[in-house]
Amino acid sequence: MSTIVYAARRIVTMNPDNPFATHVAVRDGRILGAGTLESLSGWGRFDLDEQFRDKVILPGFVEGHSHAYEGGVWKFPYVGFFERTSPDGKRSPGLKSIDEVVAALQVYEKTMPKDGSTLFAWGFDPIYFTGRRMNLGDLDKVSTERPVLVLHSNFHVLNVNTPVFARANITRHTNVHGIVKDDKGEPTGELQENTAKYLAYKAVGIDLSGLLSDEPATWGFARVAQLAGVTTATDLHNTLPDSTVLAYEKATASVDFPLRLLPAFAALAMPPDDGIARVRALRKKNSERLRYGLVKMVTDGSIQGLSARMRWPGYYDGTPNGVWNVGPDEIDRILLAYHRAGFQVHIHTNGDEASEVAIESVERALATAPRWDHRHTLQHAQMADAGQFRRMKALGMCANLFANHIFYWGDVHYARTMGPERAERMDACGTALGLGVPFAIHCDAPVTPIGPLFTAWCAVNRLTASGRVLGTAERISVADALRAITLGAAYTLKLDEELGSIDVGKRADFAILDEDPLAVPPEKLKDVPVWGTMVGGRIFQAPRT
Amino acid sequence: MIPFTVIGGFLGAGKTTLLNRLLAGAAGRRFAVLVNDFGALDIDGKLVAAHGGDTVALANGCLCCTIGDSLVETLLELLERPERFDHIVVEASGVADPARIADIAVLEPQLERDGVIVVVDAAEVQERAADRRVGDTVLRQIKAADLLVLNKIDLADDPAAVHDWLSTQAAAPILEARQADVPIDVLFGLDRYGVAGSKPDQAFRSWSYAWSEPVGREALMAMLSDTKDVLRAKGVVRFADAPDRRSIVHMVGRRIDIGDGGPWTEEESRLVLLGPKPVLGSLQRE
Numbered sequence: 090m091s092t093i094v095y096a097a098r099r100i101v102t103m104n105p106d107n108p109f110a111t112h113v114a115v116r117d118g119r120i121l122g123a124g125t126l127e128s129l130s131g132w133g134r135f136d137l138d139e140q141f142r143d144k145v146i147l148p149g150f151v152e153g154h155s156h157a158y159e160g161g162v163w164k165f166p167y168v169g170f171f172e173r174t175s176p177d178g179k180r181s182p183g184l185k186s187i188d189e190v191v192a193a194l195q196v197y198e199k200t201m202p203k204d205g206s207t208l209f210a211w212g213f214d215p216i217y218f219t220g221r222r223m224n225l226g227d228l229d230k231v232s233t234e235r236p237v238l239v240l241h242s243n244f245h246v247l248n249v250n251t252p253v254f255a256r257a258n259i260t261r262h263t264n265v266h267g268i269v270k271d272d273k274g275e276p277t278g279e280l281q282e283n284t285a286k287y288l289a290y291k292a293v294g295i296d297l298s299g300l301l302s303d304e305p306a307t308w309g310f311a312r313v314a315q316l317a318g319v320t321t322a323t324d325l326h327n328t329l330p331d332s333t334v335l336a337y338e339k340a341t342a343s344v345d346f347p348l349r350l351l352p353a354f355a356a357l358a359m360p361p362d363d364g365i366a367r368v369r370a371l372r373k374k375n376s377e378r379l380r381y382g383l384v385k386m387v388t389d390g391s392i393q394g395l396s397a398r399m400r401w402p403g404y405y406d407g408t409p410n411g412v413w414n415v416g417p418d419e420i421d422r423i424l425l426a427y428h429r430a431g432f433q434v435h436i437h438t439n440g441d442e443a444s445e446v447a448i449e450s451v452e453r454a455l456a457t458a459p460r461w462d463h464r465h466t467l468q469h470a471q472m473a474d475a476g477q478f479r480r481m482k483a484l485g486m487c488a489n490l491f492a493n494h495i496f497y498w499g500d501v502h503y504a505r506t507m508g509p510e511r512a513e514r515m516d517a518c519g520t521a522l523g524l525g526v527p528f529a530i531h532c533d534a535p536v537t538p539i540g541p542l543f544t545a546w547c548a549v550n551r552l553t554a555s556g557r558v559l560g561t562a563e564r565i566s567v568a569d570a571l572r573a574i575t576l577g578a579a580y581t582l583k584l585d586e587e588l589g590s591i592d593v594g595k596r597a598d599f600a601i602l603d604e605d606p607l608a609v610p611p612e613k614l615k616d617v618p619v620w621g622t623m624v625g626g627r628i629f630q631a632p633r634t
Numbered sequence: 635m636i637p638f639t640v641i642g643g644f645l646g647a648g649k650t651t652l653l654n655r656l657l658a659g660a661a662g663r664r665f666a667v668l669v670n671d672f673g674a675l676d677i678d679g680k681l682v683a684a685h686g687g688d689t690v691a692l693a694n695g696c697l698c699c700t701i702g703d704s705l706v707e708t709l710l711e712l713l714e715r716p717e718r719f720d721h722i723v724v725e726a727s728g729v730a731d732p733a734r735i736a737d738i739a740v741l742e743p744q745l746e747r748d749g750v751i752v753v754v755d756a757a758e759v760q761e762r763a764a765d766r767r768v769g770d771t772v773l774r775q776i777k778a779a780d781l782l783v784l785n786k787i788d789l790a791d792d793p794a795a796v797h798d799w800l801s802t803q804a805a806a807p808i809l810e811a812r813q814a815d816v817p818i819d820v821l822f823g824l825d826r827y828g829v830a831g832s833k834p835d836q837a838f839r840s841w842s843y844a845w846s847e848p849v850g851r852e853a854l855m856a857m858l859s860d861t862k863d864v865l866r867a868k869g870v871v872r873f874a875d876a877p878d879r880r881s882i883v884h885m886v887g888r889r890i891d892i893g894d895g896g897p898w899t900e901e902e903s904r905l906v907l908l909g910p911k912p913v914l915g916s917l918q919r920e
């Protein structure tokens with residue numbers, strides 16, 4: 090029962106009774122206390138560890154909406170527009186044109202065995218490119234021997250080369266939705282629908298979902314989270330097949346696994362009665378680093394994918410309304426089943442019509458089966474307005490807002506999808522805070538990179554990639570943003586009594602930073618370096634590059 | 635190639651009733667049934683078992699993580715099984731666009747896209763179509779249909795008015811039904827070779843045509859598209875512009891697909907048509 094007292098430049102606790110400290114005492118993986126060396130000395134014998142005396146310690150960051158696929162995608166080369174960090178700490182530069190992407194793929198192709206094996210890359214992000222779209226000819230320059238597939242950053246669109254079309258039998262005569270054709274009727278190499286994409290994967294022998302959720306992928310996810318100071322992260326939508334459950338169990342069994350992993354069961358994967366039994370059975374496997382119990386429902390699509398369900402007046406550029414992943418009647422039925430069974434349900438809603446339907450669904454569930462402290466949470470809720478936040482507050486709901494969207498897609502929302510007014514109030518952290526709706530902010534990795542300090546920076550500054558400020562009224566303070574990525578997120582996961590602040594009895598989960606996020610200028614928040622983390626008293630230093 | 639049918643329609647329209655009828659009436663044909671909507675999993679298990687079929691519950695495609703696609707995945711697993719099926723039917727979820735699901739059969743060489751059948755609740759469809767949240771979904775499904783089943787016609791206040799309204803929404807032929815009681819042959823094909831062998835429902839007739847000389851493509855297409863009451867056509871045709879190929883003609887509702895069936899080896903072109911009698915009188919041989 091050894092006790093270690095860590096000294097730090099400053100400890101930001103998120104505990105209002107004791108907001109700042111210089112020392113924190115850790116025993117048995119838990120926090121014995123935070124204060125001064127003197128105030129902690131009453132706990133008895135301890136070792137003083139001063140390795141963090143120049144560092145700033147915060148509660149370990151909690152990522153309330155990410156996907157463990159983030160760990161698996163790094164098995165493949167990244168070709169995105171923005172710089173991105175892999176689990177081993179290497180930075181992949183952003184690629185700013187189709188030619189740069191092609192050149193990077195040509196270099197990578199040379200490192201591959203000459204056996205015709207498939208080259209798969211991900212993260213391609215052409216929305217800031219001007220001019221033409223990527224086509225077959227571009228990827229044929231990479232290889233005409235092996236299949237080349239490039240998945241876009243939105244994970245919806247896929248570009249391929251001629252060998253892929255040859256194997257998948259796709260020609261100008263293939264009349265299928267989502268196979269993009271040019272004005273002469275020739276397929277361009279772009280595939281936009283699941284069916285066409287899936288058959289392309291099959292034709293080249295890629296089992297993507299398998300590759301992205303095995304044990305090495307799970308480790309990759311934990312490492313990439315660790316680099317960002319994250320000690321707890323959700324895998325917020327998983328059908329949890331036995332193979333994935335086994336991979337999670339094996340990976341998290343190691344004390345060196347630097348993350349508490351919270352998989353959320355995909356409620357639409359099976360009938361509610363079976364799903365409830367499944368989550369109950371999985372809960373028995375819960376351990377310190379693996380926590381089942383969350384349930385996720387997906388109601389609509391995505392705003393930039395033109396598939397969000399919007400209220401009147403709909404898409405700014407006149408695009409027809411998006412699609413329901415599951416219809417309003419079914420949302421009621423499924424939500425009620427999990428609600429009655431005592432689960433907390435996380436509901437993906439991007440468009441404001443989806444948010445409206447979900448809020449009303451919770452209202453009906455509560456009228457049918459009253460329940461306190463359910464904390465049903467809208468995930469994304471990007472277009473929710475003040476009225477919807479007032480209803481969420483009244484119903485005891487939480488929101489997890491997609492602050493990273495402001496930077497990555499804010500310009501597109503302003504110009505094409507939402508128009509100025511609704512874009513100015515997208516991901517309305519200020520409104521949530523003002524109305525007292527408990528909220529978190531998130532990255533939805535691998536859709537955007539995991540990095541709570543970056544996400545907090547988005548909520549504080551609300552800058553788009555082009556430098557436009559979207560809605561100063563919705564900005565929140567650095568302190569509020571830091572709370573949202575720690576205690577706020579823990580609250581939306583019902584873990585706020587165990588995690589999220591540095592307080593007696595809580596887990597010794599820390600984000601260890603080289604600089605003080607409360608002292609740097611707010612516009613530098615994203616640049617605060619992460620030294621590493623502590624999870625349950627174990628130290629995990631981030632690799633330095 | 636295995637015929638592939640998608641049954642679409644909004645929640646409560648009667649898709650499952652239709653499936654149960656299909657399974658009950660499908661003597662001798664082995665159906666695999668995939669249900670993409672667990673809300674409707676009350677398919678009679680005994681019927682499925684009796685036909686050596688298979689009921690598989692599927693997840694909805696999730697847009698939050700669109701990496702996998704459980705429907706396509708399950709379907710391809712099904713095709714890899716040793717037992718063969720005469721027909722595969724997918725019951726689409728209540729909000730799915732059934733035409734998108736049918737695309738699988740266009741891409742997968744082992745499958746032959748048969749029809750997209752959309753079941754409509756005569757008593758509720760107009761109200762649903764006007765609903766601000768689901769109206770566009772309902773109309774999208776109706777427009778996706780090759781054949782429309784106007785079900786629960788007995789429950790509609792004004793059946794003729796609903797029928798008329800529906801015919802303004804889509805070009806597909808409309809079959810009125812009570813409790814999804816529709817002729818199985820019309821919906822699911824004559825039999826797997828398109829040769830008249832089964833006995834169509836009394837209200838429907840099948841006609842066989844044969845031509846010894848090559849057939850003009852445009853003339854045949856015009857003939858098929860002109861005769862509004864032909865609900866189905868299937869045949870092997872030697873077109874004048876491709877006399878050394880077997881062209882497989884396949885029509886469900888208003889949709890006509892022509893596929894290549896390899897080198898010409900037959901004695902004559904054959905075509906079987908199915909529709910309500912006696913409207914095919916005008917259809918003459920060339």
Ligand SMILES: [Zn+2]
Pocket residue numbers: 154155156325326533698
């Ligand atoms: Zn997500």
Ligand SMILES: [Zn+2]
Pocket residue numbers: 437468469697698
């Ligand atoms: Zn989502």
